[in-house]
Amino acid sequence: MTLLTEAVVKIPISLEVPVGPQHPALHEPVVLKLYADGEEIVNVEILTGYNHRGIEKLFEMSSFYKGVFIAPRICGICNTIHANVYVRAIEQLLGMEPSPRAKYLRVLALELERIHSHMLINAIMAEILGYDTLFMLIMRDREYIMKAKEILTGNRVTSEYFMPGGVRRDIDDTKRERILDLLKRVKPRLEYYKKLFETDPTVTNRLIDVGVLKPRDVVLHSLVGPVARGSGVKTDVRAEDRYDAYGEVPWNVVTRREGDSMARMLVRWDEALESWNMCEYVLTHLPGGQAVVDERKLPRVLPPGEAYTRGEPPRGELTYYIIGYGRDRPYRVKVRTPSFTNIINSGFSYIGYSIADVPVILVSYDPCIACMERAVLIKNGEEKRLTLKELANMKKR
Amino acid sequence: MSEAKAVPDPKDVLRDLIIREELVKPNRRVFVIDKTKIREAISRILKTYGETSAYLSSVAGVDKIEQGIMELNYFISILPRTEVIVLRVQLPRANPVIDSILDIYPGALNFECETYDLLGIQFNGNKFLKRGFFVPEDVVKKGVYPLRKDAKW
Numbered sequence: 001m002t003l004l005t006e007a008v009v010k011i012p013i014s015l016e017v018p019v020g021p022q023h024p025a026l027h028e029p030v031v032l033k034l035y036a037d038g039e040e041i042v043n044v045e046i047l048t049g050y051n052h053r054g055i056e057k058l059f060e061m062s063s064f065y066k067g068v069f070i071a072p073r074i075c076g077i078c079n080t081i082h083a084n085v086y087v088r089a090i091e092q093l094l095g096m097e098p099s100p101r102a103k104y105l106r107v108l109a110l111e112l113e114r115i116h117s118h119m120l121i122n123a124i125m126a127e128i129l130g131y132d133t134l135f136m137l138i139m140r141d142r143e144y145i146m147k148a149k150e151i152l153t154g155n156r157v158t159s160e161y162f163m164p165g166g167v168r169r170d171i172d173d174t175k176r177e178r179i180l181d182l183l184k185r186v187k188p189r190l191e192y193y194k195k196l197f198e199t200d201p202t203v204t205n206r207l208i209d210v211g212v213l214k215p216r217d218v219v220l221h222s223l224v225g226p227v228a229r230g231s232g233v234k235t236d237v238r239a240e241d242r243y244d245a246y247g248e249v250p251w252n253v254v255t256r257r258e259g260d261s262m263a264r265m266l267v268r269w270d271e272a273l274e275s276w277n278m279c280e281y282v283l284t285h286l287p288g289g290q291a292v293v294d295e296r297k298l299p300r301v302l303p304p305g306e307a308y309t310r311g312e313p314p315r316g317e318l319t320y321y322i323i324g325y326g327r328d329r330p331y332r333v334k335v336r337t338p339s340f341t342n343i344i345n346s347g348f349s350y351i352g353y354s355i356a357d358v359p360v361i362l363v364s365y366d367p368c369i370a371c372m373e374r375a376v377l378i379k380n381g382e383e384k385r386l387t388l389k390e391l392a393n394m395k396k397r
Numbered sequence: 398m399s400e401a402k403a404v405p406d407p408k409d410v411l412r413d414l415i416i417r418e419e420l421v422k423p424n425r426r427v428f429v430i431d432k433t434k435i436r437e438a439i440s441r442i443l444k445t446y447g448e449t450s451a452y453l454s455s456v457a458g459v460d461k462i463e464q465g466i467m468e469l470n471y472f473i474s475i476l477p478r479t480e481v482i483v484l485r486v487q488l489p490r491a492n493p494v495i496d497s498i499l500d501i502y503p504g505a506l507n508f509e510c511e512t513y514d515l516l517g518i519q520f521n522g523n524k525f526l527k528r529g530f531f532v533p534e535d536v537v538k539k540g541v542y543p544l545r546k547d548a549k550w
Contacts, residue, residue, distance in 0.1 A: 049530060220452070220504055223504075306422065308425055332460075345504050
């Protein structure tokens with residue numbers, strides 16, 4: 001139960017090293033303010049607020065239908081799971097149930113996203129270690145998955161695939177074969193990279209016994225996802241809630257006992273292989289029937305009630321708490337993303353390691369700052385209401 | 398199944414603290430408790446299920462302006478039961494103050510800091526609370542809590 005101590009600044013020889021907000025490891029803004037005694041970290045302050053866009057307020061101001069397109073904008077890498085958890089909360093309130101085919105296709109989209117996200121963070125870990133060749137190789141092979149995701153959902157990254165009651169695109173046999181073909185090319189590469197992470201001294205020397213987390217610290221600090229599973233805490237929302245088709249598709253929860261940075265990265269490789277098997281199972285056991293929902297027939301009003309849905313993005317548990325009050329817009333939407341706990345609450349875990357270990361430990365938590373910070377779009381002290389069209393064009397400005 | 402039966406029901410653990418029981422879809426039990434009992438309720442859960450089996454999943458503050466209250470929902474995931482329970486407390490909107498649970502659950506740090514910054518709920522005993530945790534500086538200067546329903550700036 002380590003809390004950040006306040007006395008450390010009084011150590012006469014302590015050195016203050018701000019890491020960020022232009023971060024060396026990530027292309028996202030967060031500050032880790034390190035206090036070091038020589039090379040050893042004695043305290044870490046985590047400063048946030050550089051990327052807060054007011055999305056929770058935007059949800060309250062927009063109809064629930066528009067929310068289906070706002071949710072994936074919270075995070076680029078895990079956009080499908082944001083849309084999925086939001087859509088399932090809306091389905092709970094509306095009393096809708098997707099068809100079996102839609103449930104299988106949802107699992108396919110979510111698992112493709114998990115594979116490419118785990119490949120991305122492992123590639124970034126390789127880059128942090130100075131192993132740029134490995135970074136480029138993993139990123140090259142990740143493109144196969146991005147292509148498969150594009151064939152399935154119509155877009156490489158932000159996919160707009162989910163809709164209350166089902167999905168927005170179906171696949172035919174040709175697309176199914178193409179996705180299977182792409183997946184077959186990726187599997188040997190995943191196995192190779194896993195073996196490489198286990199055996200290559202460039203990787204092992206930097207990761208083993210760095211950033212060790214005990215199960216007790218993990219649970220008390222609400223750390224989730226591969227961070228918790230790397231410390232032997234068996235928690236996975238897919239197994240606990242069995243949402244969509246996760247109760248029907250065979251798969252295993254991956255855990256490791258070591259609790260260090262290496263364990264977290266290996267959990268991700270093993271999960272990517274599990275996800276690969278799930279994708280193949282879905283594609284070969286896809287039920288028939290209708291998957292695409294007619295959006296014009298959706299209800300216009302969100303009935304009064306509360307829903308709390310959870311999902312398992314690549315980074316850990318994601319939750320949406322939505323209150324409806326008989327209007328087209330929700331009364332309150334609370335989003336709790338995995339990085340919100342994994343990054344802000346993990347300041348204790350850097351203490352005792354050297355300055356050079358900080359990027360390694362941070363990357364092993366798979367941080368996603370865009371996810372972490374959300375709530376009112378504010379510019380020059382004035383609230384600005386965005387139309388969906390403006391939101392869609394924001395990137396171009 | 399026999400293992401699952403051995404894990405106590407949170408309703409039995411909190412029985413004398415519960416004012417009423419509600420439900421959040423899908424089938425998540427909500428136990429409404431008095432705001433002065435939140436620390437006791439959280440401590441009991443931690444003591445019953447152990448320090449590696451129940452974690453604080455989320456804290457959601459809701460401004461219910463028409464009823465003049467602020468609601469705080471503590472979502473707790475109990476791993477051996479694969480269940481999420483909700484502890485709900487109601488605070489007067491004019492003076493939303495509650496005891497911090499930071500010393501029991503260090504993982505409450507981010508939730509309490511965020512709720513204070515966006516909704517203005519004060520957590521007694523949490524010395525890390527500060528404005529500007531997420532909210533931009535110009536809004537902080539005007540003393541506005543953005544997620545309150547009457548927020549104008």
